[in-house]
Amino acid sequence: MTTRKKPNNLWVSRWGFILAATGSAVGLGNIWKFPYMTGEYGGGAFVLVYLVCILAIGIPIMMVEIGYGRRGRGSPIDAIRRVVKESGRSSGWSVLGWMAMLCGFMILSFYVVVAGWSVSYLWKAISGGLNADSVDGMAAIFGANNASPLNLGFWSTLVTVTTMLIVGKGVQDGIERNVRWMMPGMVIMLAIMIVYAMFSGGFGQALDFLFGFELGKLSSAGLLAAMGHAFFTLSLASGAILTYGSYLPDESSIARTTFTVAICDTLVALMAGLAIFPVIFANGMDPASGPGLIFMSLPLAFQQMPFGTLLEIIFFVMLTMAALTSAISMIEATVAWLNESKGISRTKAAWGTGIVLWIVSTLAMLSFNVGADWTLAGKTFFDWLDYLTSRWMMPLGGLGMALLAGFVLRNEVFKAELGLNNTHYALWLFMIRYVSPLGIVLIFIDALGIMTL
Ligand code: PFF
Ligand code: NA
Numbered sequence: 001m002t003t004r005k006k007p008n009n010l011w012v013s014r015w016g017f018i019l020a021a022t023g024s025a026v027g028l029g030n031i032w033k034f035p036y037m038t039g040e041y042g043g044g045a046f047v048l049v050y051l052v053c054i055l056a057i058g059i060p061i062m063m064v065e066i067g068y069g070r071r072g073r074g075s076p077i078d079a080i081r082r083v084v085k086e087s088g089r090s091s092g093w094s095v096l097g098w099m100a101m102l103c104g105f106m107i108l109s110f111y112v113v114v115a116g117w118s119v120s121y122l123w124k125a126i127s128g129g130l131n132a133d134s135v136d137g138m139a140a141i142f143g144a145n146n147a148s149p150l151n152l153g154f155w156s157t158l159v160t161v162t163t164m165l166i167v168g169k170g171v172q173d174g175i176e177r178n179v180r181w182m183m184p185g186m187v188i189m190l191a192i193m194i195v196y197a198m199f200s201g202g203f204g205q206a207l208d209f210l211f212g213f214e215l216g217k218l219s220s221a222g223l224l225a226a227m228g229h230a231f232f233t234l235s236l237a238s239g240a241i242l243t244y245g246s247y248l249p250d251e252s253s254i255a256r257t258t259f260t261v262a263i264c265d266t267l268v269a270l271m272a273g274l275a276i277f278p279v280i281f282a283n284g285m286d287p288a289s290g291p292g293l294i295f296m297s298l299p300l301a302f303q304q305m306p307f308g309t310l311l312e313i314i315f316f317v318m319l320t321m322a323a324l325t326s327a328i329s330m331i332e333a334t335v336a337w338l339n340e341s342k343g344i345s346r347t348k349a350a351w352g353t354g355i356v357l358w359i360v361s362t363l364a365m366l367s368f369n370v371g372a373d374w375t376l377a378g379k380t381f382f383d384w385l386d387y388l389t390s391r392w393m394m395p396l397g398g399l400g401m402a403l404l405a406g407f408v409l410r411n412e413v414f415k416a417e418l419g420l421n422n423t424h425y426a427l428w429l430f431m432i433r434y435v436s437p438l439g440i441v442l443i444f445i446d447a448l449g450i451m452t453l
Helices: 016-025 028-040 044-072 076-086 091-127 135-147 149-168 171-198 203-211 220-233 240-245 254-282 290-303 308-342 346-366 381-408 411-418 422-448
Strands: none
Touching (some): 016 240, 016 308, 028 220, 028 290, 028 308, 044 203, 044 240, 044 381, 044 422, 076 091, 076 240, 091 135, 091 346, 091 381, 135 149, 149 171, 149 346, 203 254, 220 381, 220 422, 308 346, 411 422
16 A cells, blocks of 8 residues: 555544534534424424434444545545545546535535524623513514624624634644633533523423424424434534544544544534423423524523523523534635645635635625525525535535445445444445435435425
């Protein structure tokens, strides 16, 4: 075998990768999307299907991505190119790296808007701006926050600038240094919220709702949503995990780290459910209130409870930290690529990328006010970014990376990189060749509307 490329960077501590990758995985997907999806798709049935998708699609593909990253030691484009070259295959496969990098950028362009909601709500909670006595009143506050492009743009810009500042500082001094305190911090805050929720009076009902499995509630829409969400929540096919994997020391076990990250991500999603739903139920509110769940129902519920404002502040600090540690991972692929391949300094790469990001995210932000009717096929620009990435680019990228690893590359490559015993390797290969691709194809069939299950 040829001598392997040296890593461009390495995590400082043994926990560096786990903290950074968990930071990437745990985000708005867990605390904002997962609870409202569970609410909409009927609770326990959705949770169960979601867990199966994490296990059958998410985990095998995450191993693939970390494998490409560490084997190729570079940003998605370069890493994949090196890995296919090692097997003597066409460098055209690096198109998968391009798509992943673009996907991460596109997700971040709308993610900063939602993260901006979180920061603006933190400010409202602190300054007493979250006062309303009905869901309609809270909806009016949400609407007013969105109505002014200057206001909304201010908050999303703040998120963009913070993200680029951290990423510009580098893998160790920027990313690792920040995830090292933000991740434990957010888990502690989440734990405080759960303890509070236990005494709210709605905890039993929330447990029933999250874990009470009713077969009748299992819908095909819920199944497909769960599958798509498995990609999003584990940050797959967006360049993030692959690039972080390129900084993983040779001696770390890819299988073990993958399981750790996936389990932490799942636990945080369930914990978020346990923090949010008791409060919702205790105040007799609807768990199926959609994307507005944590921005309308939750603050209203808190308002009616002791220490409500304090809990609101804790909640939005936690949400903001979760969003930031994900945001930095989405843009790391681009910054690493500009730095490694184009020789641009990280600081310059970060600011250059940040400017383009700011322009695209501003367009996404405008979808909530002046651009609300700039629609195409009924979707705003914000909706398109979300739809294209979740429904198409992530599943397609995941499919491509799985098939490449499963059928095209020489078997020794992943066998060596994953370091699995024969049984585990055979199981992994079966998942990556057949099970994950089949699941992904179902997402496409649904997205194309060819067939509704
Ligand atoms: N996993 C993140 C979440 O659940 O909020 C979202 C995400 C992060 C998607 C990084 C893609 C990515 F590259
Ligand atoms: Na997640």
